[in-house]
Amino acid sequence: MNTTDALNILGLEKNPSTSQIKSAYKKLALEFHPDRNPGDPEAEKRFKQIVIAHETLKNPKRTERHGAPRTRKSARQRGEYEEKWEDIFSHIFKNAREPVDEKKVASRDLHAQVEVTLEELTGDSEKEISVSRRVRCASCEGSGFEAGARVGACQACKGAGEVRFRQGLAELWVPCSACNGSGEHTGLACRACGGEGVTSRRESLQVAIPAATKEGAQIKIKGKGDEDARTGEAGDLGVTVRSKPHPVFRREGNDILLDLPVSFSQAALGHEALAPTLRGARSVKIPAGTQSGRVFLLKGEGLSPAGGRNAGDLRIRVIIETPTRLSERQREMLAEFQRISSPSTHPRTRRFLDKMKSLLE
Ligand SMILES: [Zn+2]
Numbered sequence: 232m233n234t235t236d237a238l239n240i241l242g243l244e245k246n247p248s249t250s251q252i253k254s255a256y257k258k259l260a261l262e263f264h265p266d267r268n269p270g271d272p273e274a275e276k277r278f279k280q281i282v283i284a285h286e287t288l289k290n291p292k293r294t295e296r297h298g299a300p301r302t303r304k305s306a307r308q309r310g311e312y313e314e315k316w317e318d319i320f321s322h323i324f325k326n327a328r329e330p331v332d333e334k335k336v337a338s339r340d341l342h343a344q345v346e347v348t349l350e351e352l353t354g355d356s357e358k359e360i361s362v363s364r365r366v367r368c369a370s371c372e373g374s375g376f377e378a379g380a381r382v383g384a385c386q387a388c389k390g391a392g393e394v395r396f397r398q399g400l401a402e403l404w405v406p407c408s409a410c411n412g413s414g415e416h417t418g419l420a421c422r423a424c425g426g427e428g429v430t431s432r433r434e435s436l437q438v439a440i441p442a443a444t445k446e447g448a449q450i451k452i453k454g455k456g457d458e459d460a461r462t463g464e465a466g467d468l469g470v471t472v473r474s475k476p477h478p479v480f481r482r483e484g485n486d487i488l489l490d491l492p493v494s495f496s497q498a499a500l501g502h503e504a505l506a507p508t509l510r511g512a513r514s515v516k517i518p519a520g521t522q523s524g525r526v527f528l529l530k531g532e533g534l535s536p537a538g539g540r541n542a543g544d545l546r547i548r549v550i551i552e553t554p555t556r557l558s559e560r561q562r563e564m565l566a567e568f569q570r571i572s573s574p575s576t577h578p579r580t581r582r583f584l585d586k587m588k589s590l591l592e
């Protein structure tokens with residue numbers, strides 16, 4: 232890496248002072264520190280560049296200070312030196328990975344469920360849900376420590392404010408992420424959050440549910456997951472939409488299914504039935520001679536997504552109910568009815584008997 236690239240990476244003007252280099256490096260190295268960006272390959276790349284840029288700018292001065300020989304390092308030696316970078320980085324990233332609970336980081340996204348009725352799905356609706364989220368502690372601003380109680384040195388860096396890594400010829404230091412490079416540590420855990428830096432808070436949120444939302448669909452609410460103690464960045468909240476079971480309707484895609492019981496005599500004589508729909512009752516004409524299982528379609532009475540495409544229908548399936556608990560008189564009338572029935576009264580039965588006869592012959 233040449234000096235110009237290194238200056239660019241650290242965002243510095245030409246000929247920066249040692250303290251300018253140091254403060255730019257500290258700021259950027261902490262921002263892209265592997266502790267704070269676990270499993271983020273983009274941050275990892277930036278972090279490596281920042282460290283190398285810093286070393287590039289720092290090295291000539293260090294050689295001067297230590298009175299190094301004026302002869303320049305041979306190309307071979309420089310090559311060896313640079314090969315060590317990856318070794319050192321592997322230590323830094325290994326260190327970073329160990330104390331961080333990756334599961335915890337990944338789980339900044341929260342999940343919740345919301346139940347909606349089929350009636351609510353006929354239009355756009357809003358539902359209120361209650362979510363318990365972890366938010367950055369307001370009294371310690373996520374540090375986990377009681378304000379104004381700085382005592383002693385940071386344990387992670389032994390008060391140095393930086394952590395040194397050495398591998399063969401190469402040695403570099405990285406600002407300590409545990410104490411933000413300050414080297415200080417306070418002994419008192421924040422009383423409000425018990426030192427966690429975050430507290431749990433129950434919040435009511437409004438979820439907008441579009442008409443005809445599919446069962447199990449996820450609605451994402453950005454920034455309503457858990458907050459990170461250090462950065463305050465929040466994950467997202469994924470809300471799964473569940474349909475409340477309906478006492479009479481079933482949903483199939485955007486269609487709504489209804490089983491409509493009709494008495495045996497109504498089906499035979501014809502009937503004007505009152506059928507429920509998602510938008511109120513409607514009368515349905517059951518023509519004389521309707522068979523069990525026949526489906527009547529009420530166009531557009533299902534669920535309709537916004538834009539009017541794929542509008543669903545209400546499919547009413549007639550279920551003929553056989554009469555039970557007959558009175559004496561009803562029994563007599565039905566017996567009489569049966570006596571005077573001819574095969575033409577029941578064409579389906581006749582067709583079946585004909586087929587059976589040919590099988591038995
Ligand atoms: Zn706190």
Ligand SMILES: [Zn+2]
Pocket residue numbers: 385386387388389390391392393407408409410411412413414415
């Ligand atoms: Zn430290």
